[in-house]
Amino acid sequence: MAMRPLVVLALAVAVALAGVALGEGAGECGRSSPDRMALRMAPCISAAVDEPDSAPSSSCCSAVHTIGFDNSCLCAVMLSGTARMAGIKPEVAITIPKRCNMADRPVGYKCGDYTLP
Numbered sequence: 001m002a003m004r005p006l007v008v009l010a011l012a013v014a015v016a017l018a019g020v021a022l023g024e025g026a027g028e029c030g031r032s033s034p035d036r037m038a039l040r041m042a043p044c045i046s047a048a049v050d051e052p053d054s055a056p057s058s059s060c061c062s063a064v065h066t067i068g069f070d071n072s073c074l075c076a077v078m079l080s081g082t083a084r085m086a087g088i089k090p091e092v093a094i095t096i097p098k099r100c101n102m103a104d105r106p107v108g109y110k111c112g113d114y115t116l117p
């Protein structure tokens with residue numbers, strides 16, 4: 001079971017590299033694909049699959065603050081193929097900005113079937 005995150009990360013890197021090779025235009029996350037942005041969120045894997053009231057790691061919160069998602073990018077990352085492959089639970093992942101105490105987090109924004117707290 002400990003190998004699963006490494007396998008998922010390797011697959012995600014392959015997906016991201018394929019996106020770079022094909023060329024990326026402007027999208028939900030600017031010039032980066034949601035899958036590529038999801039790779040930057042690797043420190044948040046445990047926070048996105050655990051219970052929504054557990055505290056994310058400081059490295060996870062740092063990644064969230066550094067990336068500075070806007071609403072559409074946040075949704076695209078949490079619902080991306082990379083996130084699905086990593087076993088991310090969108091209903092839990094969507095709570096990470098709040099659990100990291102992001103002052104400028106998108107509150108009340110609809111993300112697929114989920115609403116940002």
